[in-house]
Amino acid sequence: xxxxxxxxxxxxxxxxxxxxxxxxxxxxxxxxxxxxxxxxxxxxxxxxxxxxxxxxxxxxxxxxxxxxxxxxxxxxxxxxxxxxxxxxxxxxxxxxxxxxxxxxxxxxxxxxxxxxxxxxxxxxxxxxxxxxxxxxxxxxxxxxxxxxxxxxxxxxxxxxxxxxxxxxxxxxxxxxxxxxxxxxxx
Numbered sequence: 176x177x178x179x180x181x182x183x184x185x186x187x188x189x190x191x192x193x194x195x196x197x198x199x200x201x202x203x204x205x206x207x208x209x210x211x212x213x214x215x216x217x218x219x220x221x222x223x224x225x226x227x228x229x230x231x232x233x234x235x236x237x238x239x240x241x242x243x244x245x246x247x248x249x250x251x252x253x254x255x256x257x258x259x260x261x262x263x264x265x266x267x268x269x270x271x272x273x274x275x276x277x278x279x280x281x282x283x284x285x286x287x288x289x290x291x292x293x294x295x296x297x298x299x300x301x302x303x304x305x306x307x308x309x310x311x312x313x314x315x316x317x318x319x320x321x322x323x324x325x326x327x328x329x330x331x332x333x334x335x336x337x338x339x340x341x342x343x344x345x346x347x348x349x350x351x352x353x354x355x356x357x358x359x360x361x
Contacts, residue, residue, distance in 0.1 A: 190305045193299065201297065203216070204294060208239050208357065210259070211229075211355050219231050219258040220254050231254075238278075241276055244268075256277055264277075298348075298351040305347065316336075
């Protein structure tokens with residue numbers, strides 16, 4: 176016999192993962208404001224092994240248009256610059272011997288529209304995942320009827336599942352709307 180509460184909490188967990196995925200992906204999109212998350216994918220060659228940038232340097236945002244990277248070992252400046260140039264960040268680093276600065280350019284109107292489209296694509300992926308979870312759980316509930324679950328319990332569980340689905344779709348829409356606003360703000 177199927178445990179409805181466990182099944183619904185499993186579905187909610189999977190939908191939450193989709194929301195977390197969207198949040199993480201959106202944080203990496205450069206919207207004209209300095210955000211250290213755009214450097215999350217940068218790996219630096221440190222003594223023969225590739226490590227995340229934040230393990231070899233302090234990364235901060237002194238103002239809205241600048242990211243400052245202060246290496247813990249000054250010998251790492253060249254390696255960090257090379258890693259940033261090789262990554263898909265798309266910003267040329269500028270260093271003064273102690274600190275590497277990344278100036279975040281103001282995106283053009285066309286670039287903002289592209290970024291908005293990119294956000295919508297990622298958002299759609301997350302929504303599809305939430306819908307897939309709902310479909311999987313609905314199938315489980317339908318099969319459970321054959322295993323002795325009453326139709327009333329199945330209908331109640333389906334309603335609860337729909338509420339969870341709607342809650343997460345709204346959460347994804349809110350995340351997207353917030354990012355759109357951030358992108359389109361000049």
